[in-house]
Amino acid sequence: MFTELSNIELPKMVKIRQKFPQECVTNVEEQLIVELNKPEISICIQPGARIAILTGSRGVANIDKIITVLVREIKNRGANPFIVPAMGSHGGATAEGQLEVLESLGITESRVGAPIISSMETVKVGNLTSGMPVYFDKNAFAADGIIPVGRVKPHTAFRAPRESGLVKMIAIGGGKQRGAETLHSNFNVKNFGQILLETYQCVKQHANILFGVAVVENAYEQTAHIEAIPAEAIEAREVELLAKAWKLMPKILIDQFDVLIVEQMGKNISGDGMDPNITGRYATGLQGGPSYQRLVVLGLTPETHGNALGVGMADVTTRRLVSAIDPAKGYMNALTSKIVMDFVKVPMTLETDKEAIAVALRSCISVISGQEKVVRIKTTLDLTEIQISEALLAQAAQRDDIEILGKPFPMQFDEQGILL
Numbered sequence: 001m002f003t004e005l006s007n008i009e010l011p012k013m014v015k016i017r018q019k020f021p022q023e024c025v026t027n028v029e030e031q032l033i034v035e036l037n038k039p040e041i042s043i044c045i046q047p048g049a050r051i052a053i054l055t056g057s058r059g060v061a062n063i064d065k066i067i068t069v070l071v072r073e074i075k076n077r078g079a080n081p082f083i084v085p086a087m088g089s090h091g092g093a094t095a096e097g098q099l100e101v102l103e104s105l106g107i108t109e110s111r112v113g114a115p116i117i118s119s120m121e122t123v124k125v126g127n128l129t130s131g132m133p134v135y136f137d138k139n140a141f142a143a144d145g146i147i148p149v150g151r152v153k154p155h156t157a158f159r160a161p162r163e164s165g166l167v168k169m170i171a172i173g174g175g176k177q178r179g180a181e182t183l184h185s186n187f188n189v190k191n192f193g194q195i196l197l198e199t200y201q202c203v204k205q206h207a208n209i210l211f212g213v214a215v216v217e218n219a220y221e222q223t224a225h226i227e228a229i230p231a232e233a234i235e236a237r238e239v240e241l242l243a244k245a246w247k248l249m250p251k252i253l254i255d256q257f258d259v260l261i262v263e264q265m266g267k268n269i270s271g272d273g274m275d276p277n278i279t280g281r282y283a284t285g286l287q288g289g290p291s292y293q294r295l296v297v298l299g300l301t302p303e304t305h306g307n308a309l310g311v312g313m314a315d316v317t318t319r320r321l322v323s324a325i326d327p328a329k330g331y332m333n334a335l336t337s338k339i340v341m342d343f344v345k346v347p348m349t350l351e352t353d354k355e356a357i358a359v360a361l362r363s364c365i366s367v368i369s370g371q372e373k374v375v376r377i378k379t380t381l382d383l384t385e386i387q388i389s390e391a392l393l394a395q396a397a398q399r400d401d402i403e404i405l406g407k408p409f410p411m412q413f414d415e416q417g418i419l420l
Contacts, residue, residue: 018386056150
C-alpha cells in the first residue's frame with residue numbers, strides 16, 4: 001500500500017526487565033488441598049451431591065490444575081462434580097464455542113476427570129428492586145451446589161469495591177449471554193459495581209453457592225494467592241483480594257512515550273483483548289495508564305478463536321490480524337456488553353508489521369526522526385521483559401525497578417514483514 005514505508009529506518013530497541021513484587025504460591029495443588037480441607041469448606045461437600053464447578057474464559061495461571069484438583073477432592077468426598085462454562089457470551093455465545101474456549105485453557109473432560117455440561121439455556125431466578133430480571137445457567141442452577149472458580153483483578157470498564165472476581169462470575173458469567181446482555185443493558189460506570197453485587201445476592205438467595213475458589217496473580221502471571229472462601233464471606237473477602245490484586249498488578253513503568261507496540265491481543269489475555277489498565281485506553285472514560293500517541297497491535301492469539309474484541313483500541317493494525325478475525329464472535333461479544341461497540345471497529349490496516357509500525361511512527365506529532373520513543377510488549381499480561389527504543393534508555397537507567405539487558409539492536413522482520 002505504502003511502498004515507501006518499507007524503507008523507513010525504525011528506531012533501535014533495547015531489552016529491559018521490569019521488576020515487580022514476586023509473591024508466589026510455590027505449590028498450587030498442595031495449597032488448594034489445604035484450603036479445601038478447612039472445616040468450613042470441607043463441610044460444604046456432601047456425599048452424593050451433584051456439584052457444578054463454574055469456570056471462565058480467561059487464561060488464569062494453573063487453571064487446569066486447579067480444576068483437576070478440585071474435581072478430585074470433591075470426588076474423594078463422595079460427591080459428583082461437573083464443569084459449567086461461566087463466560088457470558090464468550091465463545092460466540094454458543095455451547096460449542098464455550099467448549100472450545102475451555103479446551104484451549106486445558107480444561108477437557110478427560111483431563112480434569114469430570115463431565116462438562118455446556119449450554120446457553122438459563123432460568124430466571126428473580127428480579128432486582130429495579131425490576132431487572134436475573135438469569136442463571138440452567139444446569140448449574142439445578143445442581144445441589146455451585147462452586148465458582150475465578151481470578152480476582154481490576155476490571156477494565158468500571159471501579160468498585162468488587163470488580164472482576166467471583167461476584168462478577170456468578171452475576172455475569174453464570175448468566176450466560178442472556179444474563180450478561182441484561183446486565184450490560186443497565187451499565188453505568190458509576191454504579192455498575194452495585195448492580196453486579198445485587199445480582200450476585202439475588203442468585204445466592206435462590207441457588208446453593210457452597211463456596212468459591214479465588215485466585216490472585218502476580219505480575220509474572222503466577223499464582224500469588226489461592227483461597228477457598230465460604231459463600232457467606234465472598235462479598236467481604238473479595239474487597240480485600242481486589243486491593244491485593246491492585247498491588248501485584250504489572251504495568252509499563254515508563255509512562256510517557258510515543259508509540260506502543262503490542263505483539264498479540266486476545267480474549268485469553270483480557271476481556272478487552274488488551275487490558276485497558278495497561279494500555280490506558282478505556283471504553284468508559286476511566287483514567288490511568290501511560291501517556292502516548294499511537295497504539296499498534298500486530299496479531300491475535302490462537303486461543304481467542306478469531307474474537308478480536310479490543311482491536312478498536314488500536315490506531316494501526318496488520319493484514320494478518322484482520323485476516324484472522326471471526327467477526328461474528330467479536331460482534332456478539334460487543335452486542336452483549338453494549339459498552340465496547342467501538343472496540344470491534346477495525347483500525348487502519350497495513351500489509352506488514354513493518355509498515356504498521358512505520359505508519360504509527362509517521363503519524364506522531366512533534367517527534368524528531370531518530371528520537372522516537374517506542375515501547376514494545378508481547379501482550380498486556382506479559383510485562384516482565386519488554387523492549388524500549390534508544391531514546392528511552394536514559395529514563396530507564398534512572399529507575400531501580402528497571403534492568404537494562406543489553407545493547408541496542410535493530411528491529412528484525414522475516415520475508416513477509418512479520419516482526420521477529
